[in-house]
Amino acid sequence: MDNFTATAGNASLCARDYNITQVLFPLLYTVLFLVGLVTNSLAMRIFFQIRSKSNFIIFLKNTVISDLLMILTFPFKILSDAKLGTGPLRTFVCQVTSVIFYFTMYISISFLGLITIDRYQKTTRPFKTANPKNLLGAKILSVIIWAFMFLLSLPNMILTNKRPRDKNIKKCSFLKSEFGLVWHEIVNYICQVIFWINFLIIIVCYTLITKELYRSYVRTRGVGKPPRKKVNIRVFIIIAVFFICFVPFHFARIPYTLSQTRDVFDCSAENMLFYVKESTLWLTSLNACLDPFIYFFLCKSFKNSLVSMLKGSNGATCPNPGNRKKGQSQGDPNEETTI
Template identity: 70%
Template structure:
């Protein structure tokens, strides 16, 4: 929901420009790869989830995550066309007002649900035989709805308050399209989003410390019986923290010095450009989350894995039967 991440804030030196080849060629190509891979993987994941009932908190969280990922992926073509300058300059105004806000809106929804998924996996590790009750499922659905409403409430003013008329020069910096209160709201939302990230960062770290302890206890209890396979399966749970640290941690550590470089005159132009490329690279990693989440579904959700394999097996059989029916007897 940071509408000015790709641009300088008002008041920054306008003659400090980044390398056009990297900004207009490399990053659009990288996002193009993510778009095609992500739309296929998440489209398939959505088809699978349509066949699975919401019988546990875990599945409800995963369904919300795949919806968030698809919304994020649908913003990529606008970013690609805008950054590569393959579309009219007026498209940049739409990117600043709508799609870039949706991108950050969905990013923090994904972060929130990764935190909830981690808590659920810790509870599963601590009490492996406990099942979700009807009241628990209802509470989880209400919580998921509240998250979407809360994040949308934060995002909507960023769209409404980016209300200045787009012009060829002003669309180069999204902040120039914001009203005075829009800039203030944008800063407030940035602080809230930082808070959301760091709270979920602490939740995930603490939960994985506890999960590691539970796995070690389980290993100590079973090693004498030779049940190593159970331990190996449980180790898959660490895919969540791996995805979180790969996708979200680098960007949020980079965001602080990058914001300083854009809001205060404390960095030379060369340093600003270096921070810009680091920020864009780590922002691409946050987008990579949309392609990595399906691995979480596959490795950690037995219902998803079973439904996916059944669907692929059914399609393979139908294709084979279709080929057989097309054969003409001699």
Template identity: 70%
Template sequence: PCPRRCRKGRFSFLPGRRETVWAHVNNSNCTSDNKISQVIFPLLYTILFLVGIIMNSLAMWVFFKISSKSNFIIFLKNTVISDFLMILTFPFKILSDAKLVSWVLRGFVCQVTQVVFYFTMYISILFLGLITVDRYQKATSPFRTSTPRSLLGAKILSTAIWISMFTLSLPNMVLTNKKKTPKSVKKCAFLKSEFGLVWHEIVNYICQLIFWVNLAVIVVCYILISKELYKSYKRTRCTGKASQKTVNLKVFIIIAVFFICFVPFHFTRIPYTLSQTRDVFECSAQNTLFYLKESTLWLTSLNACLDPFIYFFLCKSFRKSLIDMMCKHTASSELGARMKEQNEGDDTDETPL
């Protein structure tokens, strides 16, 4: 049995053992409020899943009717794929957190679907950064058109992002390899090997770097875009082209989505990860960090429902295709209703001579 001094987390008395091992022991008895984790969060994710699956299915249907004629559309197509994959992980999290199925599913969530969730999150962050750079180039060179060479470069860059993030994420699946039991699946960190915990921490710092670099790129690009819009405003102030100024402001939807969805989570993730891999927080602090992490993680999931607004407001091809599709559907529905009325009316008419 573990001596009293090691149960208190004093690692200096245990030479040759990593702090992360004793973090497992010390954190195993720290549990959170079941009502919040089993009822409220599953309900919130259910709402996101229902809204997100409809919006992103429609977005995918529209996008793959549009040719990849610009870097912007290529990046948007990759974003919608990423969002759709993220949404497909929600049912597993809902069922696992609500404890509506066997504890075995929780092990699958820790090993597979949770990794896919974070994998797609950072892909979305990277593509939002690229979309912002593209919008800056559009603001400074509005008449610039994409060349076959630039389209090929955008496709290669997109493929490289998917491969790099998959390579970074795969070890988190492989190293979550400890025996799954009803007790060990309570926290995903309990299923990771010793090196798995180290790799998890390394990946966390790499992902933090991805986020902060993209945040810096987005902020700088929007400062430059704001300058361009102000110059445009000064030029058109005396001509009364107010509609043009209003349309230009739609580009700020990207930075709004980024700050709402991703910034809160990344201020929470590092201390939460430390609470999972090192014994540096009391149980009450661990629970507080858990609720903060889950709340801000829900905001990151909200990104999958907000991205379709980016597609609609900033992509003319998407907006035109969606409106045309809805008009055709409405027209065909009205035609069908008229034909039905006529057919119903024919049954009451006298048979002509």
């Protein structure tokens, strides 16, 4: 059991058992790192052989970059949590890699929201092709998201500037200046707004997608065609990943942030919030390993390129808008006709 200061502004001591975070979570993050590094490196290799001829591909490319950056922060967290590094490593984690982790998390959330909007548009207007203005707009929007999150995150790095009192730093909040704690709390609330905006986007879009798929099911049933069950399953992979990875953490984050920046919880409540935060944070990290399933099931160019690569074929071709097979549902949001 280790003792540490309960809050940044409180000198009272609170005992906490770190065995779980020093043993179990480093092992879990090691698994995510190995799996995620392989799958996302492969995804990046494939995506950058595919031309960005649709908003969908542009958003997916940004997502894979974000996921790969997140995965590269895992080794530092693993070493730090397992107490295998020195004091400077813990300081580096608090000042740099933890900030990058959250920076990439909200970039991924933002692009999942944009991908959902794109899939809804594909459902309602399946034959609409992308034009240069739309593609430029998607690229500009992508740059804005990266720039906004960078500007939001940079002060968290700069304001984590206190010298540690000892080598065994228990909480990153001990390294933040007084304004750094205030900025940290502000950023957390802004990130909550980003999450809930995208949460509402996904709920609304998938409600409308479900209605459209049901109408399509009724139409095909009426003419004796079999319902496309596989399509329905693929459509909901985005919302499944979103709810598994991001929803639990955001229900836990506000009270945990308050426990870090204000003296509002007793010791037992603070400890419980810590373990809940660590568990749900691991689920957010799982997103980097689940996103490749989105690429595979929703992006035909990615799937074709991967299959060709595994078969040893040289250079997979992207689906042609004019090659839609006879009898394909016009409301299929998985159909990638604009690539």
